[in-house]
Amino acid sequence: MNKLSVKVKNLVIGGNSPIVVQTMCNTHTQDIEASIAQCKDMVAAGTQMIRLTTQGLDEVNALRVIKEQLHAAGIHIPLVADVHFNSDVAIAAAKVADKVRINPGNFAQVHKDAAVQFKKFLEICKENNTAVRIGLNHGSLGEEIVNKYGNTPLGMKEAVMQWLSMCKENDFYNVVVSLKASNTVVMTEAYRLLHNAMQEDGMLFPLHLGVTEAGNGDQGRIKSAVGIGALLKDGIGDTIRVSLTENPVNEIPAGHTIANFFESGENEILLDSVMAQIRRGSSKPEAIISVNSALCGNTDTRSQDAWNEFIIKASCLFGPLLLDKQIDDFDAVPNFSHAHNHDHECEHTNEHSSDHESNDAEEQIFVEMKKIFSADRLVEFKENLMQAARRKFTHPEYIACPGCGRTQYNLEQTFNEVKRRTAHMKGLKIAVMGCIVNGPGEMADADYGYVGQGGHKVTIYKGKTPVLKSVPEDQAINALIKIISES
Template identity: 45%
Template sequence: MATGTLPASFPGLKSRDSGLGFAKSVDFVRVCDFRKFKSGRRRFTVIRNSSNSSSDIAELQPASEGSPLLVPRQKYCESIHKTVRRKTRTVMVGNVAIGSEHPIRVQTMTTNDTKDVAGTVEEVMRIADQGADLVRITVQGKREADACFEIKNSLVQKNYNIPLVADIHFAPSVALRVAECFDKIRVNPGNFADRRAQFEQLEYTDDEYQKELQHIEEVFSPLVEKCKKYGRAVRIGTNHGSLSDRIMSYYGDSPRGMVESAFEFARICRKLDFHNFLFSMKASNPVVMVQAYRLLVAEMYVHGWDYPLHLGVTEAGEGEDGRMKSAIGIGTLLQDGLGDTIRVSLTEPPEKEIDPCRRLANLGMRAAELQQGVAPFEEKHRHYFDFQRRSGQLPIQKEGEEVDYRGVLHRDGSVLMSVSLDQLKAPELLYKSLAAKLVVGMPFKDLATVDSILLRELPSVDDHDA
C-alpha cells in the first residue's frame, strides 16, 4: 500500500482510478490505497481539481528511490525543456514596475557613507546616468535615516526620480523612519527581529517556537502597516551567511532554512493583506544560491504565490571572477525563466556593475526567442530540482595490471596526471605542467590544477634531486 499527501488547495477531488481513496484534514489531503493503480512510470498523474477544470493536475512521485510514500512532484519553473518566464504579480517600487509583465530591472548599491549627503547624491546620479532602474543605500542608524530625507530631496530637486531602496539590518525603528521617504525597504529575515547569530544550537518546545514567531510579527507588523500607508515596497531578502540561530537549529545552514526564514515574514505580509513585496535568496556560493531560489519557487507553486524575484550572488568579487560567478548563478536562473530584477555584486565602483547587469538582463529577456529548446522528456537519471553528486563506476581491474586503479581514482571525478622522475627534478616546470598557480615560486591550487599525481616508478634513495 502507498500513501501520499496533497495541499488542501484541491477542494474538489476526483481520481482517474477507482481504487484511490481520500481523507481530508485541515491542511492537506491524504491519498491512500494505490493497490489498484498500476504504472511502470516513476511519476504518477492521479489527482485533478474537479472544481476548476483549468487547474493543473497534481502529479505524485516516490519521495525517494523505492519509497512507498508518494509526494507532489516538485516544480520550480514553467518548463524544463525551454525558457518560459514565470508569471508573477507586479510590484511597484516608486515609478518602476517589477514583475513578469515588465523588463528585468537592473539595480546596484552605493558605497559612499550615507551620512555624507552630497557624496551619496553624486554617486546616485552617476549610477542613474549609467542606466540603473533602482539604487539601494545602506541605512545603519538614526543619523543615516535622517540623511536619507536630505538625499531624496536633493535628487528630486536635480530631477532624478530613480527609486531608492533602504538596506536595513538589526534596526526596525530605522526602517520605520526611512519608510517615510524611500520607495522600498529591504529587510533581512535573519537579523531584523532575531538577535545576531551566535552559532549556538538552540532547542525549542512548540510553544516556545510559536512565541518566537509572535515576536517577529510584533516587530515586523508596524513596518508592513507603514509601507501600506505610504505605498512602499518590501524586499524580503534572505542571506545564506546571516541566518538566525533559531532557523539554523531547526533547518541547518541550508537552502531550506533560507526559504523558511523568508516565508515567516511573507506570511505576516499576507496576513496584513500586503502584497507589494518580493523575495531574494542570496548566497556567495552560486550552487547554494541557485538551489535556494529553485526551492523558493517550488514552495510558491505549492502555495499558489506569484511574488517576483530579485536575483544576486553576494560578494561575487571583482574583475572576471566576479562577473563569471554572478553569470553562473544569475544566468542559470534566468534560463529557468526566473528573475525580475537583478544585481551583479562587484567589489568595484557601483556604476561598473550596470554593464554586466544589463547584459544578463538582456540575456534573460531574449532567452525564450534565442533558444530552440528540446523535445519534452521524462528525466529518469537525476533529480533536477536539487543537487546530488553523480555516482560513477570505477574501472574493472584487468589481469596483469600492476596499478590498482580502483584504489587511485575518486568517485567525485578527480583529475590525475602521470609524472616522470625527470619532471620531479625541475619543480617549476612540474608546477606549470600541473596547472598550479605560482606565487613567489610557491605552488597554489587553482580550478584547473591537477588533483593527484601518479608515479609509475619511485626515485632511488640516492636521487636527491627527485
Template identity: 40%
Template sequence: MININYKRRHTCEVKAGGVTIGGSNPIRLQSMLNVSTMDTGACVEQTLRIVDAGGEIVRLTAQGTREAKNLQEIHDRLRALGCNVPLVADVHFNPKVADEAALHVEKVRINPGNYANNVADMEEKFPRLLQLCKEHGTALRIGVNHGSLNKRMVEKYGDTAEGMTESCLEYLRLCKSHDFDNVVLSVKASNVRVMVQTVRMLCRRMDEEGMDYPLHLGVTEAGEGEDGRIKSAVGIGTLLSDGIGDTIRVSLSEDPAAEIPVARRIVDFITRKSQAPLIDGSCDGLFDPETYTRRPSRRVAQYGGGQVPEILRPGDKIPEGVKELRLTGQNALGQGRMYFQSLKEAGDDSPVVISKEYATTDLEQLQVEASIELGALFLDGFGDGIRIIAPNIPQEKTDSLMAGILQATRCRMSKTEYISCPGCGRTLFDLQGTIAKVKAATSGMPNLKIAVMGCIVNGPGEMADADYGYVGAGIGRVSLYKGRQCVVKNIPETEAVERLLELISD
C-alpha cells in the same frame, strides 16, 4: 518543471516609486552605494553616476536611525536635481531603523536573519513596519542571505537551502495575513550552486502556497574582475534563462556604477534568448533543479567517471567514446538539455564535452554569454569537459574563462577563489585596495578560498565556505578568520595582509 524554451514566471507587480517590478515589466537593474549615508553629497554624486549608467533602483545602507533620517535629505537633493530614481534603505538588526526608513524612501530591505530575535518578536514588530509601508506607499524587500540565517533556522534546518527558503516564507505569510502585497523577495548566497537551488526551491514553495511575488536576483560577494562577472552571469543568468527573476543586482567589489553595464549585458542576452525559435520536446525529470547531482558517465581516459571536467582548446583531440555537444543558436540551454534527455532515454552514459563557438571581439560579452549558456548546463550536472572557441579573443583569456565557469559551478577548482563583498556605507576600510593586495599576495594558492568582507553583517556567515577571512571590524580595523573562527581580532588595517599571510603559512 524544467524549461526547454524561455517562459517568464508569472509574478504580481510591485511599485517602488515610479518603477514597477514584476508582471510583464522589464527586468530592472539596480546597484548599491558604497559611501557613507551621512555624506549626502557623495551619495548624490554616486547615485547620479549609477543612473547615468542605466541603473533604475539605488540602494543605500541605513545602519542607524541617524542614517535613516538622512535618507530624506539625499532624497530631496536628488529630486531637486531632477533625478527620480527610487531609493532603497538596506536595514539590518534594528526594526526601528526600518520603521524610520519607510518614511523617507520608496523601498526598504530587511534581513530575516537579523530583524527579530524570535517568532514573538517578529510577530510584534513586523506588522508595524507593514502598516507604515502601507501608509507611505513604501515597497518592501525580504532579503535572505545565506551568510546571516538566524540561529533558530540554522538549528532546525541547518545552513541549507531549506533554511533560507523557510526564513523567507515565514515573513511572507505575515505579509499575506496582513494583506500586504507590495513586496519583493531575494535569497542570496556567494555559492552559485546554493543560490540557484534556493531560488528554485522558493519558487516551488511559493507556488504551493499560492504566492507570486517578484524576485530580486544576485550572487552575494561575487568578487571583482573576471571572477565576479562569471559568478554573477552563471547564477543570475541561469535563473533568468528559466524565466525566474524580475530585478537583478550584479554585486562587484568595484565602483557601483560598473555593475550596471554587466547587468545590462545579462538582461539583453536573456531578452534575445526569449525570442529564439521554440524547441519541441520535454525534459521533466532529467535532473532535480533543487539538488546538484552530476550525470553518471563511464570513464574514458581522463573524461567521465566522476573525474573533474577537462578544459579543451580548439584543435584538441577527443578520444573515441567521448561525445562532443556543439551548442548553436540562441537557445543553447534548451538544446543542451534536450541532448542530455536523448542520451538518458537511449541509456547512453558516454562522457560529453560541451562546446560552443563565439564570434564576439568583446571579452566581457564573451564572459557573460558563455557563463550563462555553458555554466547553466554544468550547474544542471552535465558535462565532462568544456571547450569555448573564440577566435577573436586571446586564447589565454578564453582558457581563464573556461576555468572560471567550472570554478563558479563548483565542478573544478583550479585557482584561488576570492569571496569579496561590494562594500557599502558600513565598510570602514579601503575594500578595493585591500582585495588587490590580498590577491597579489595569495594568487598562487590554488584550491584556497579567501574572503575579504567589508563588515560583520554577512562577513562571518558568507565566508563560512572560505578557508580564511578578512573582515572589517571598525575604522581602519580588521579581524582575521580561519574557517568560521575569529583568530585575530581588531588589528590595524596596515598589518592585516601580512598577518593573513602568516596565518595561511602556519
C-alpha cells in the same frame, strides 16, 4: 498562477515586466555629496533602482536629503534603504525610501517580538506606499531556522516562507524576495525551492536575484552570470544585481548584459545551437558567443567592455548547463587553425557581416571570436567558468563583499592585494569582508577571513573563529598570509 508585481515608485518589478537592473552605493550615506555624485553616475550608466546603506536614524535623515536633492536635479530614480537589523530604523526608513530591504535573519535576532515589530513596519509601508524586500542571505539565517534545517537552501526557503506568510496575514503584498549566497549551487537551489513553494502556495512574489560576495573582475562577473543566468533561463527572477567588489557603477553594464541576453531571446537561439551540438554527440559543446559583430565596426573589440560582454554571455549560456550537470565541460577555444591576430581583426568586419548570412554562419562566429580574444584569455575564462559552476577548482575561491556604507577600509584595493598574494593557494576559500557586523556571518564557509573592524583595525578569521583581533590595517594582509601559511 497569481504572479504578483510590486510597484516601487514608478517602477514595476515582477508580473510580466522586463527584468529590472539595480545596484547599491558604496558611499557612506551620511556623506551626502559623495552619495549624490555616485547616484548620478549610476543613473547615467542606466541603473533603474539604487540602494543605500541605512543602518541608523542619521542615515535615514541623510537619505531624505539625498532624495530631495536628486529630485531637485530632476532625478526620480527609486531609492531603497538597506536596513538589516533595527525595526525602528526600518520604520523610519519606510517613511522616506521607496523600498526598504530588511534581512529577516538579523531582524529576528535583534527583536524577540519580531512579528509585532514587523507588523508595525508593514503598516507604515502601507501608509507610505513603500515596497519591501525580504533580503535573506546564506549565512545570516535566524537561530531557530538553523537549528531546525541547518544553514541550507531548505532553511533559506523555509525562513522566507514564514516571513511571506506574515506579510499575507497582514494583507501586505508589495514584497520582493531575495535568497542570495556566494556559492552558485546553494543560491540556485534556494531560489528554485522557494519558487516551487510559492507556486504550490498559489502566489508568486517577485524575486530579486544575485550571487552575493561574488568578488571582482572576470571571476565576479562570471560567478554572477552563472547563478543569475541559471535562474533566468528557467523563467525565475524579476530584478537583478551583479554584486562586484569594484566601483558599483561597473555593476550596471554587467546587469544589463545579463538582462538583455535573456530578454532579447539571444539565449534561446544560442542554447538551441548548443543543444544541437550535444545531440550530435559533442561532450564539449563550443562557445559560440560572438561579440556583436557591430561592435567591430563601432567599438574597439579589444576593449574591456567587449571582453566583459563576451564572458557574461558565455557564462549565462554554458554556466547553467555546467551547474545543472547537463554538460561536463565546454570548449572555449573552438577548433580554429589560425592563430589569434589582433591587428587584423577589423579588416575582416565586412567579410564577417556577409558570412553571418551564409549557411556557415555558426562557424564564422567562431572564427570571429578567435580573432578577437587570445587563446590564453579564453582558457582562463574557461577555468573561471568551471569554478564558478563548481565543477573544477583551479584557483582559490574568493568570497568578497561588494562593500557598502558600512565598509570600514579600502576594500577594493585590499581585495586585489589579497588576491595577488594568495593566487597560488588553490583549494582554499578566502573571504575579504567590509564590516564586522555582517561580514563574519556572510563569509559562510570560508577557510580564512579578513574582516574590517572599524578604526583602521582588522579581525582575521580561521573558519568561524576570530584568531587575531584589532590588527592594524597596514599589517593585516601579512597577518592573514602568516595565519594561512602556519596552518
